[in-house]
Amino acid sequence: MSALWPRSLVGRTILVLFLAIMVSNGLGLAAYLWARQSFQVDARDRAVAERVVAAARLLEDSPPSDRPAQIWRLRGFGLRMQWATEPMVGNDPDDGRVSQVRHVFGDALARKPGDGLRLSLGTGPLFGRGRVGGAPMAGDDRPGDEGREAAGDQRHRPGPPMMAGGMAGGMAGGMGPGDRLHGALRLDDGSWLIFAAPLAPPSPLWTSSMLILIGAASIAAAVIAAVAVWRASAPLSMFTAAAERLGRDLNAQPLAEAGPEEVARAARAFNAMQARLQQMVRQRTQMLAALSHDLRTPLTRLRLRAELLDDGEQQGRIRADLDQIEALITTSLEYVRDAFREERPAPLDLAVLVQTVCDEADDAGRAARYRGPEHLTFVARPVALRRALANLIDNAIKYGGEAAVSLVLEPENGLAGAIITVDDCGPGLPEAELERAFEPFYRADGSRSRETGGIGLGLAIARAATEADGGTVTLANRAGGGLRATLSLPRIEPPGQAAARS
Amino acid sequence: MTQPSAQSLPSAHILIVDDDREIRDLLSRFLGKHGYRVSVAGDGRGLRKILAEGAIDLVILDIMLPGEDGLSLCRALRASSAVPIVMLTAIGEDVDRIVGLELGADDYVAKPFNPRELLARIRAVLRRAAAPPGGLAGARRDAAATNLRFAGWRLDLDRRELTAGDDTLVALSGGEFGLLAALALHPQRVLSRDQLLDLARGRGSAAFDRSIDVQISRLRRKIERDPQEPTLIKTVRGGGYLFAPDVQRS
Numbered sequence: 155m156s157a158l159w160p161r162s163l164v165g166r167t168i169l170v171l172f173l174a175i176m177v178s179n180g181l182g183l184a185a186y187l188w189a190r191q192s193f194q195v196d197a198r199d200r201a202v203a204e205r206v207v208a209a210a211r212l213l214e215d216s217p218p219s220d221r222p223a224q225i226w227r228l229r230g231f232g233l234r235m236q237w238a239t240e241p242m243v244g245n246d247p248d249d250g251r252v253s254q255v256r257h258v259f260g261d262a263l264a265r266k267p268g269d270g271l272r273l274s275l276g277t278g279p280l281f282g283r284g285r286v287g288g289a290p291m292a293g294d295d296r297p298g299d300e301g302r303e304a305a306g307d308q309r310h311r312p313g314p315p316m317m318a319g320g321m322a323g324g325m326a327g328g329m330g331p332g333d334r335l336h337g338a339l340r341l342d343d344g345s346w347l348i349f350a351a352p353l354a355p356p357s358p359l360w361t362s363s364m365l366i367l368i369g370a371a372s373i374a375a376a377v378i379a380a381v382a383v384w385r386a387s388a389p390l391s392m393f394t395a396a397a398e399r400l401g402r403d404l405n406a407q408p409l410a411e412a413g414p415e416e417v418a419r420a421a422r423a424f425n426a427m428q429a430r431l432q433q434m435v436r437q438r439t440q441m442l443a444a445l446s447h448d449l450r451t452p453l454t455r456l457r458l459r460a461e462l463l464d465d466g467e468q469q470g471r472i473r474a475d476l477d478q479i480e481a482l483i484t485t486s487l488e489y490v491r492d493a494f495r496e497e498r499p500a501p502l503d504l505a506v507l508v509q510t511v512c513d514e515a516d517d518a519g520r521a522a523r524y525r526g527p528e529h530l531t532f533v534a535r536p537v538a539l540r541r542a543l544a545n546l547i548d549n550a551i552k553y554g555g556e557a558a559v560s561l562v563l564e565p566e567n568g569l570a571g572a573i574i575t576v577d578d579c580g581p582g583l584p585e586a587e588l589e590r591a592f593e594p595f596y597r598a599d600g601s602r603s604r605e606t607g608g609i610g611l612g613l614a615i616a617r618a619a620t621e622a623d624g625g626t627v628t629l630a631n632r633a634g635g636g637l638r639a640t641l642s643l644p645r646i647e648p649p650g651q652a653a654a655r656s
Numbered sequence: 657m658t659q660p661s662a663q664s665l666p667s668a669h670i671l672i673v674d675d676d677r678e679i680r681d682l683l684s685r686f687l688g689k690h691g692y693r694v695s696v697a698g699d700g701r702g703l704r705k706i707l708a709e710g711a712i713d714l715v716i717l718d719i720m721l722p723g724e725d726g727l728s729l730c731r732a733l734r735a736s737s738a739v740p741i742v743m744l745t746a747i748g749e750d751v752d753r754i755v756g757l758e759l760g761a762d763d764y765v766a767k768p769f770n771p772r773e774l775l776a777r778i779r780a781v782l783r784r785a786a787a788p789p790g791g792l793a794g795a796r797r798d799a800a801a802t803n804l805r806f807a808g809w810r811l812d813l814d815r816r817e818l819t820a821g822d823d824t825l826v827a828l829s830g831g832e833f834g835l836l837a838a839l840a841l842h843p844q845r846v847l848s849r850d851q852l853l854d855l856a857r858g859r860g861s862a863a864f865d866r867s868i869d870v871q872i873s874r875l876r877r878k879i880e881r882d883p884q885e886p887t888l889i890k891t892v893r894g895g896g897y898l899f900a901p902d903v904q905r906s
Contacts, residue, residue, distance in 0.1 A: 453768035458682035461771045502825035510827040
């Protein structure tokens, strides 16, 4: 079941709708069939009853001699009738089908039939040649018999044309037990009108055209439902994209507050949330900016005082402390400002950029080696990327002694993205820490970190700066020991423009 | 690390303009300790008064001043005098730096500055100012020239960017930028390593920890068609380096 249960909301809704349509169609079909059945049966019974009752009235008004001819005229619907002095038909218990028919006859007679009506569910023809032969049958068509009491007249005779042909021909063939109604209705002179009629045949429940119709209706409904659900869920994709965009860039374009009422309302709420987030960040940035601004003067004084000291050792320590305080302020400010987003991507020589960052680290007396192409044109934000790389290289040197940097182009979604790796030979990090290391103010190891003077923002800034370019930074432990930072940048220009410069 | 040789003008007279009394005093003690004569002023009025009184060799000018701010003082000063100016700007505020340089300041230092770095900048600026006319005095930035074009390259002095002919940005380290700017501002002229050091430092780059030769070879890898056969930055035997291409300023 769970394998059949779709994961997507659209899939689920379509499946549920489809099932609901099937159930609804099924129930509708059942109701229709039932109604059709009872209607058909009812109509059939009614026709028989009305004809029989009409025949009875006609016979009652006709002289016995005319009666067989009258009956002949009233044939039809497979209905066969005879006039007789005896009921000739047994009475079945008054339940089920019999009771139904009796009720219909009651309606036709406009009174309760009582024992003046005998009904029986038969199997074969009632008026078979042998069977009716000795029976007293109505139908003396001699003229001039009017007014004579039919019941008393012993010269009954069966209506031969009716008996010989019609009965056998009309009723023969293929009927199962209980498929015929046999009955006798007492006329007001005490004689009986015997009748036999086929019961309404059960109509086939499933015809192929019915199935095709139902199937087509279900599929059409499902298709329409699918389109509707698809359209209705489109805003969800929009919100997903917007949330992802917002995750990367707080100043992303707000959503259009248009469309259906619910969607517009959700978009308004989303935009309001974005505005509140922006305000929060702005306040935080302003606070830190004010802080660093106000620290400028005392820090400048402290630096000057340190230079005026005569104690060389203390002077050195104060300078180092001041350097750390300043680094803390500038990097914190840099981090909260998230200024990398403001930079515009530009075509740049990525290989030269990576090489330059390595050179700068090398100039500062730290071991950074670069391996990769001499030139590689790529589109990125130069300042942000440089900062990200510098931080990764600093980190590698700080904790792993040296940084081995490489640059390769790697196919990614059909476009060649650039992958920069920074390897060190340090102790690496526990697997659980690899992702936490990107949290602001994270410290791998408090005591060591203080010695090395980090403030725990390097990787956080590297990640923020890379994500501004739509790239990613991850850490992994190398198989041979040490940590590898991988910075991957997506290609954000049409392919072909990106051939390596010679 | 190569320091500028001797203090070229040990008795130079420096005017400090800052509204913070303590910084004024501390800075004047610091510079005094390094052999300079120092005067101080708290605002534009004091600045003008002291300038009128005597010969000032260099002005250290804070941007944030009560009344007339540092930028407009800088502009006014530059209009009437050639006295070198070093601006004190806010940390990381590039706008101040760029505007200050455009208004004719010779250099800038961001607060909170490292006093020793300020000292190095002061020395470099003084040395440039003292260079004989027709010498390297042209090193001072022509206020209008922010772009130098040569051999298909464009060097943006404000944005500190080197752009190739196809608009591709080519990254430069701070030292490389200073060096290339110094070379491109003095084309077709032999520059010794010491001269290059001074000029490059004046461009606001960090102190060199690498020899000029290493920086030059890196620059060649970036801008020369064939770094083995340089056509742009040529080595002059026994003399130094020469920037060969024509440079257009704009």
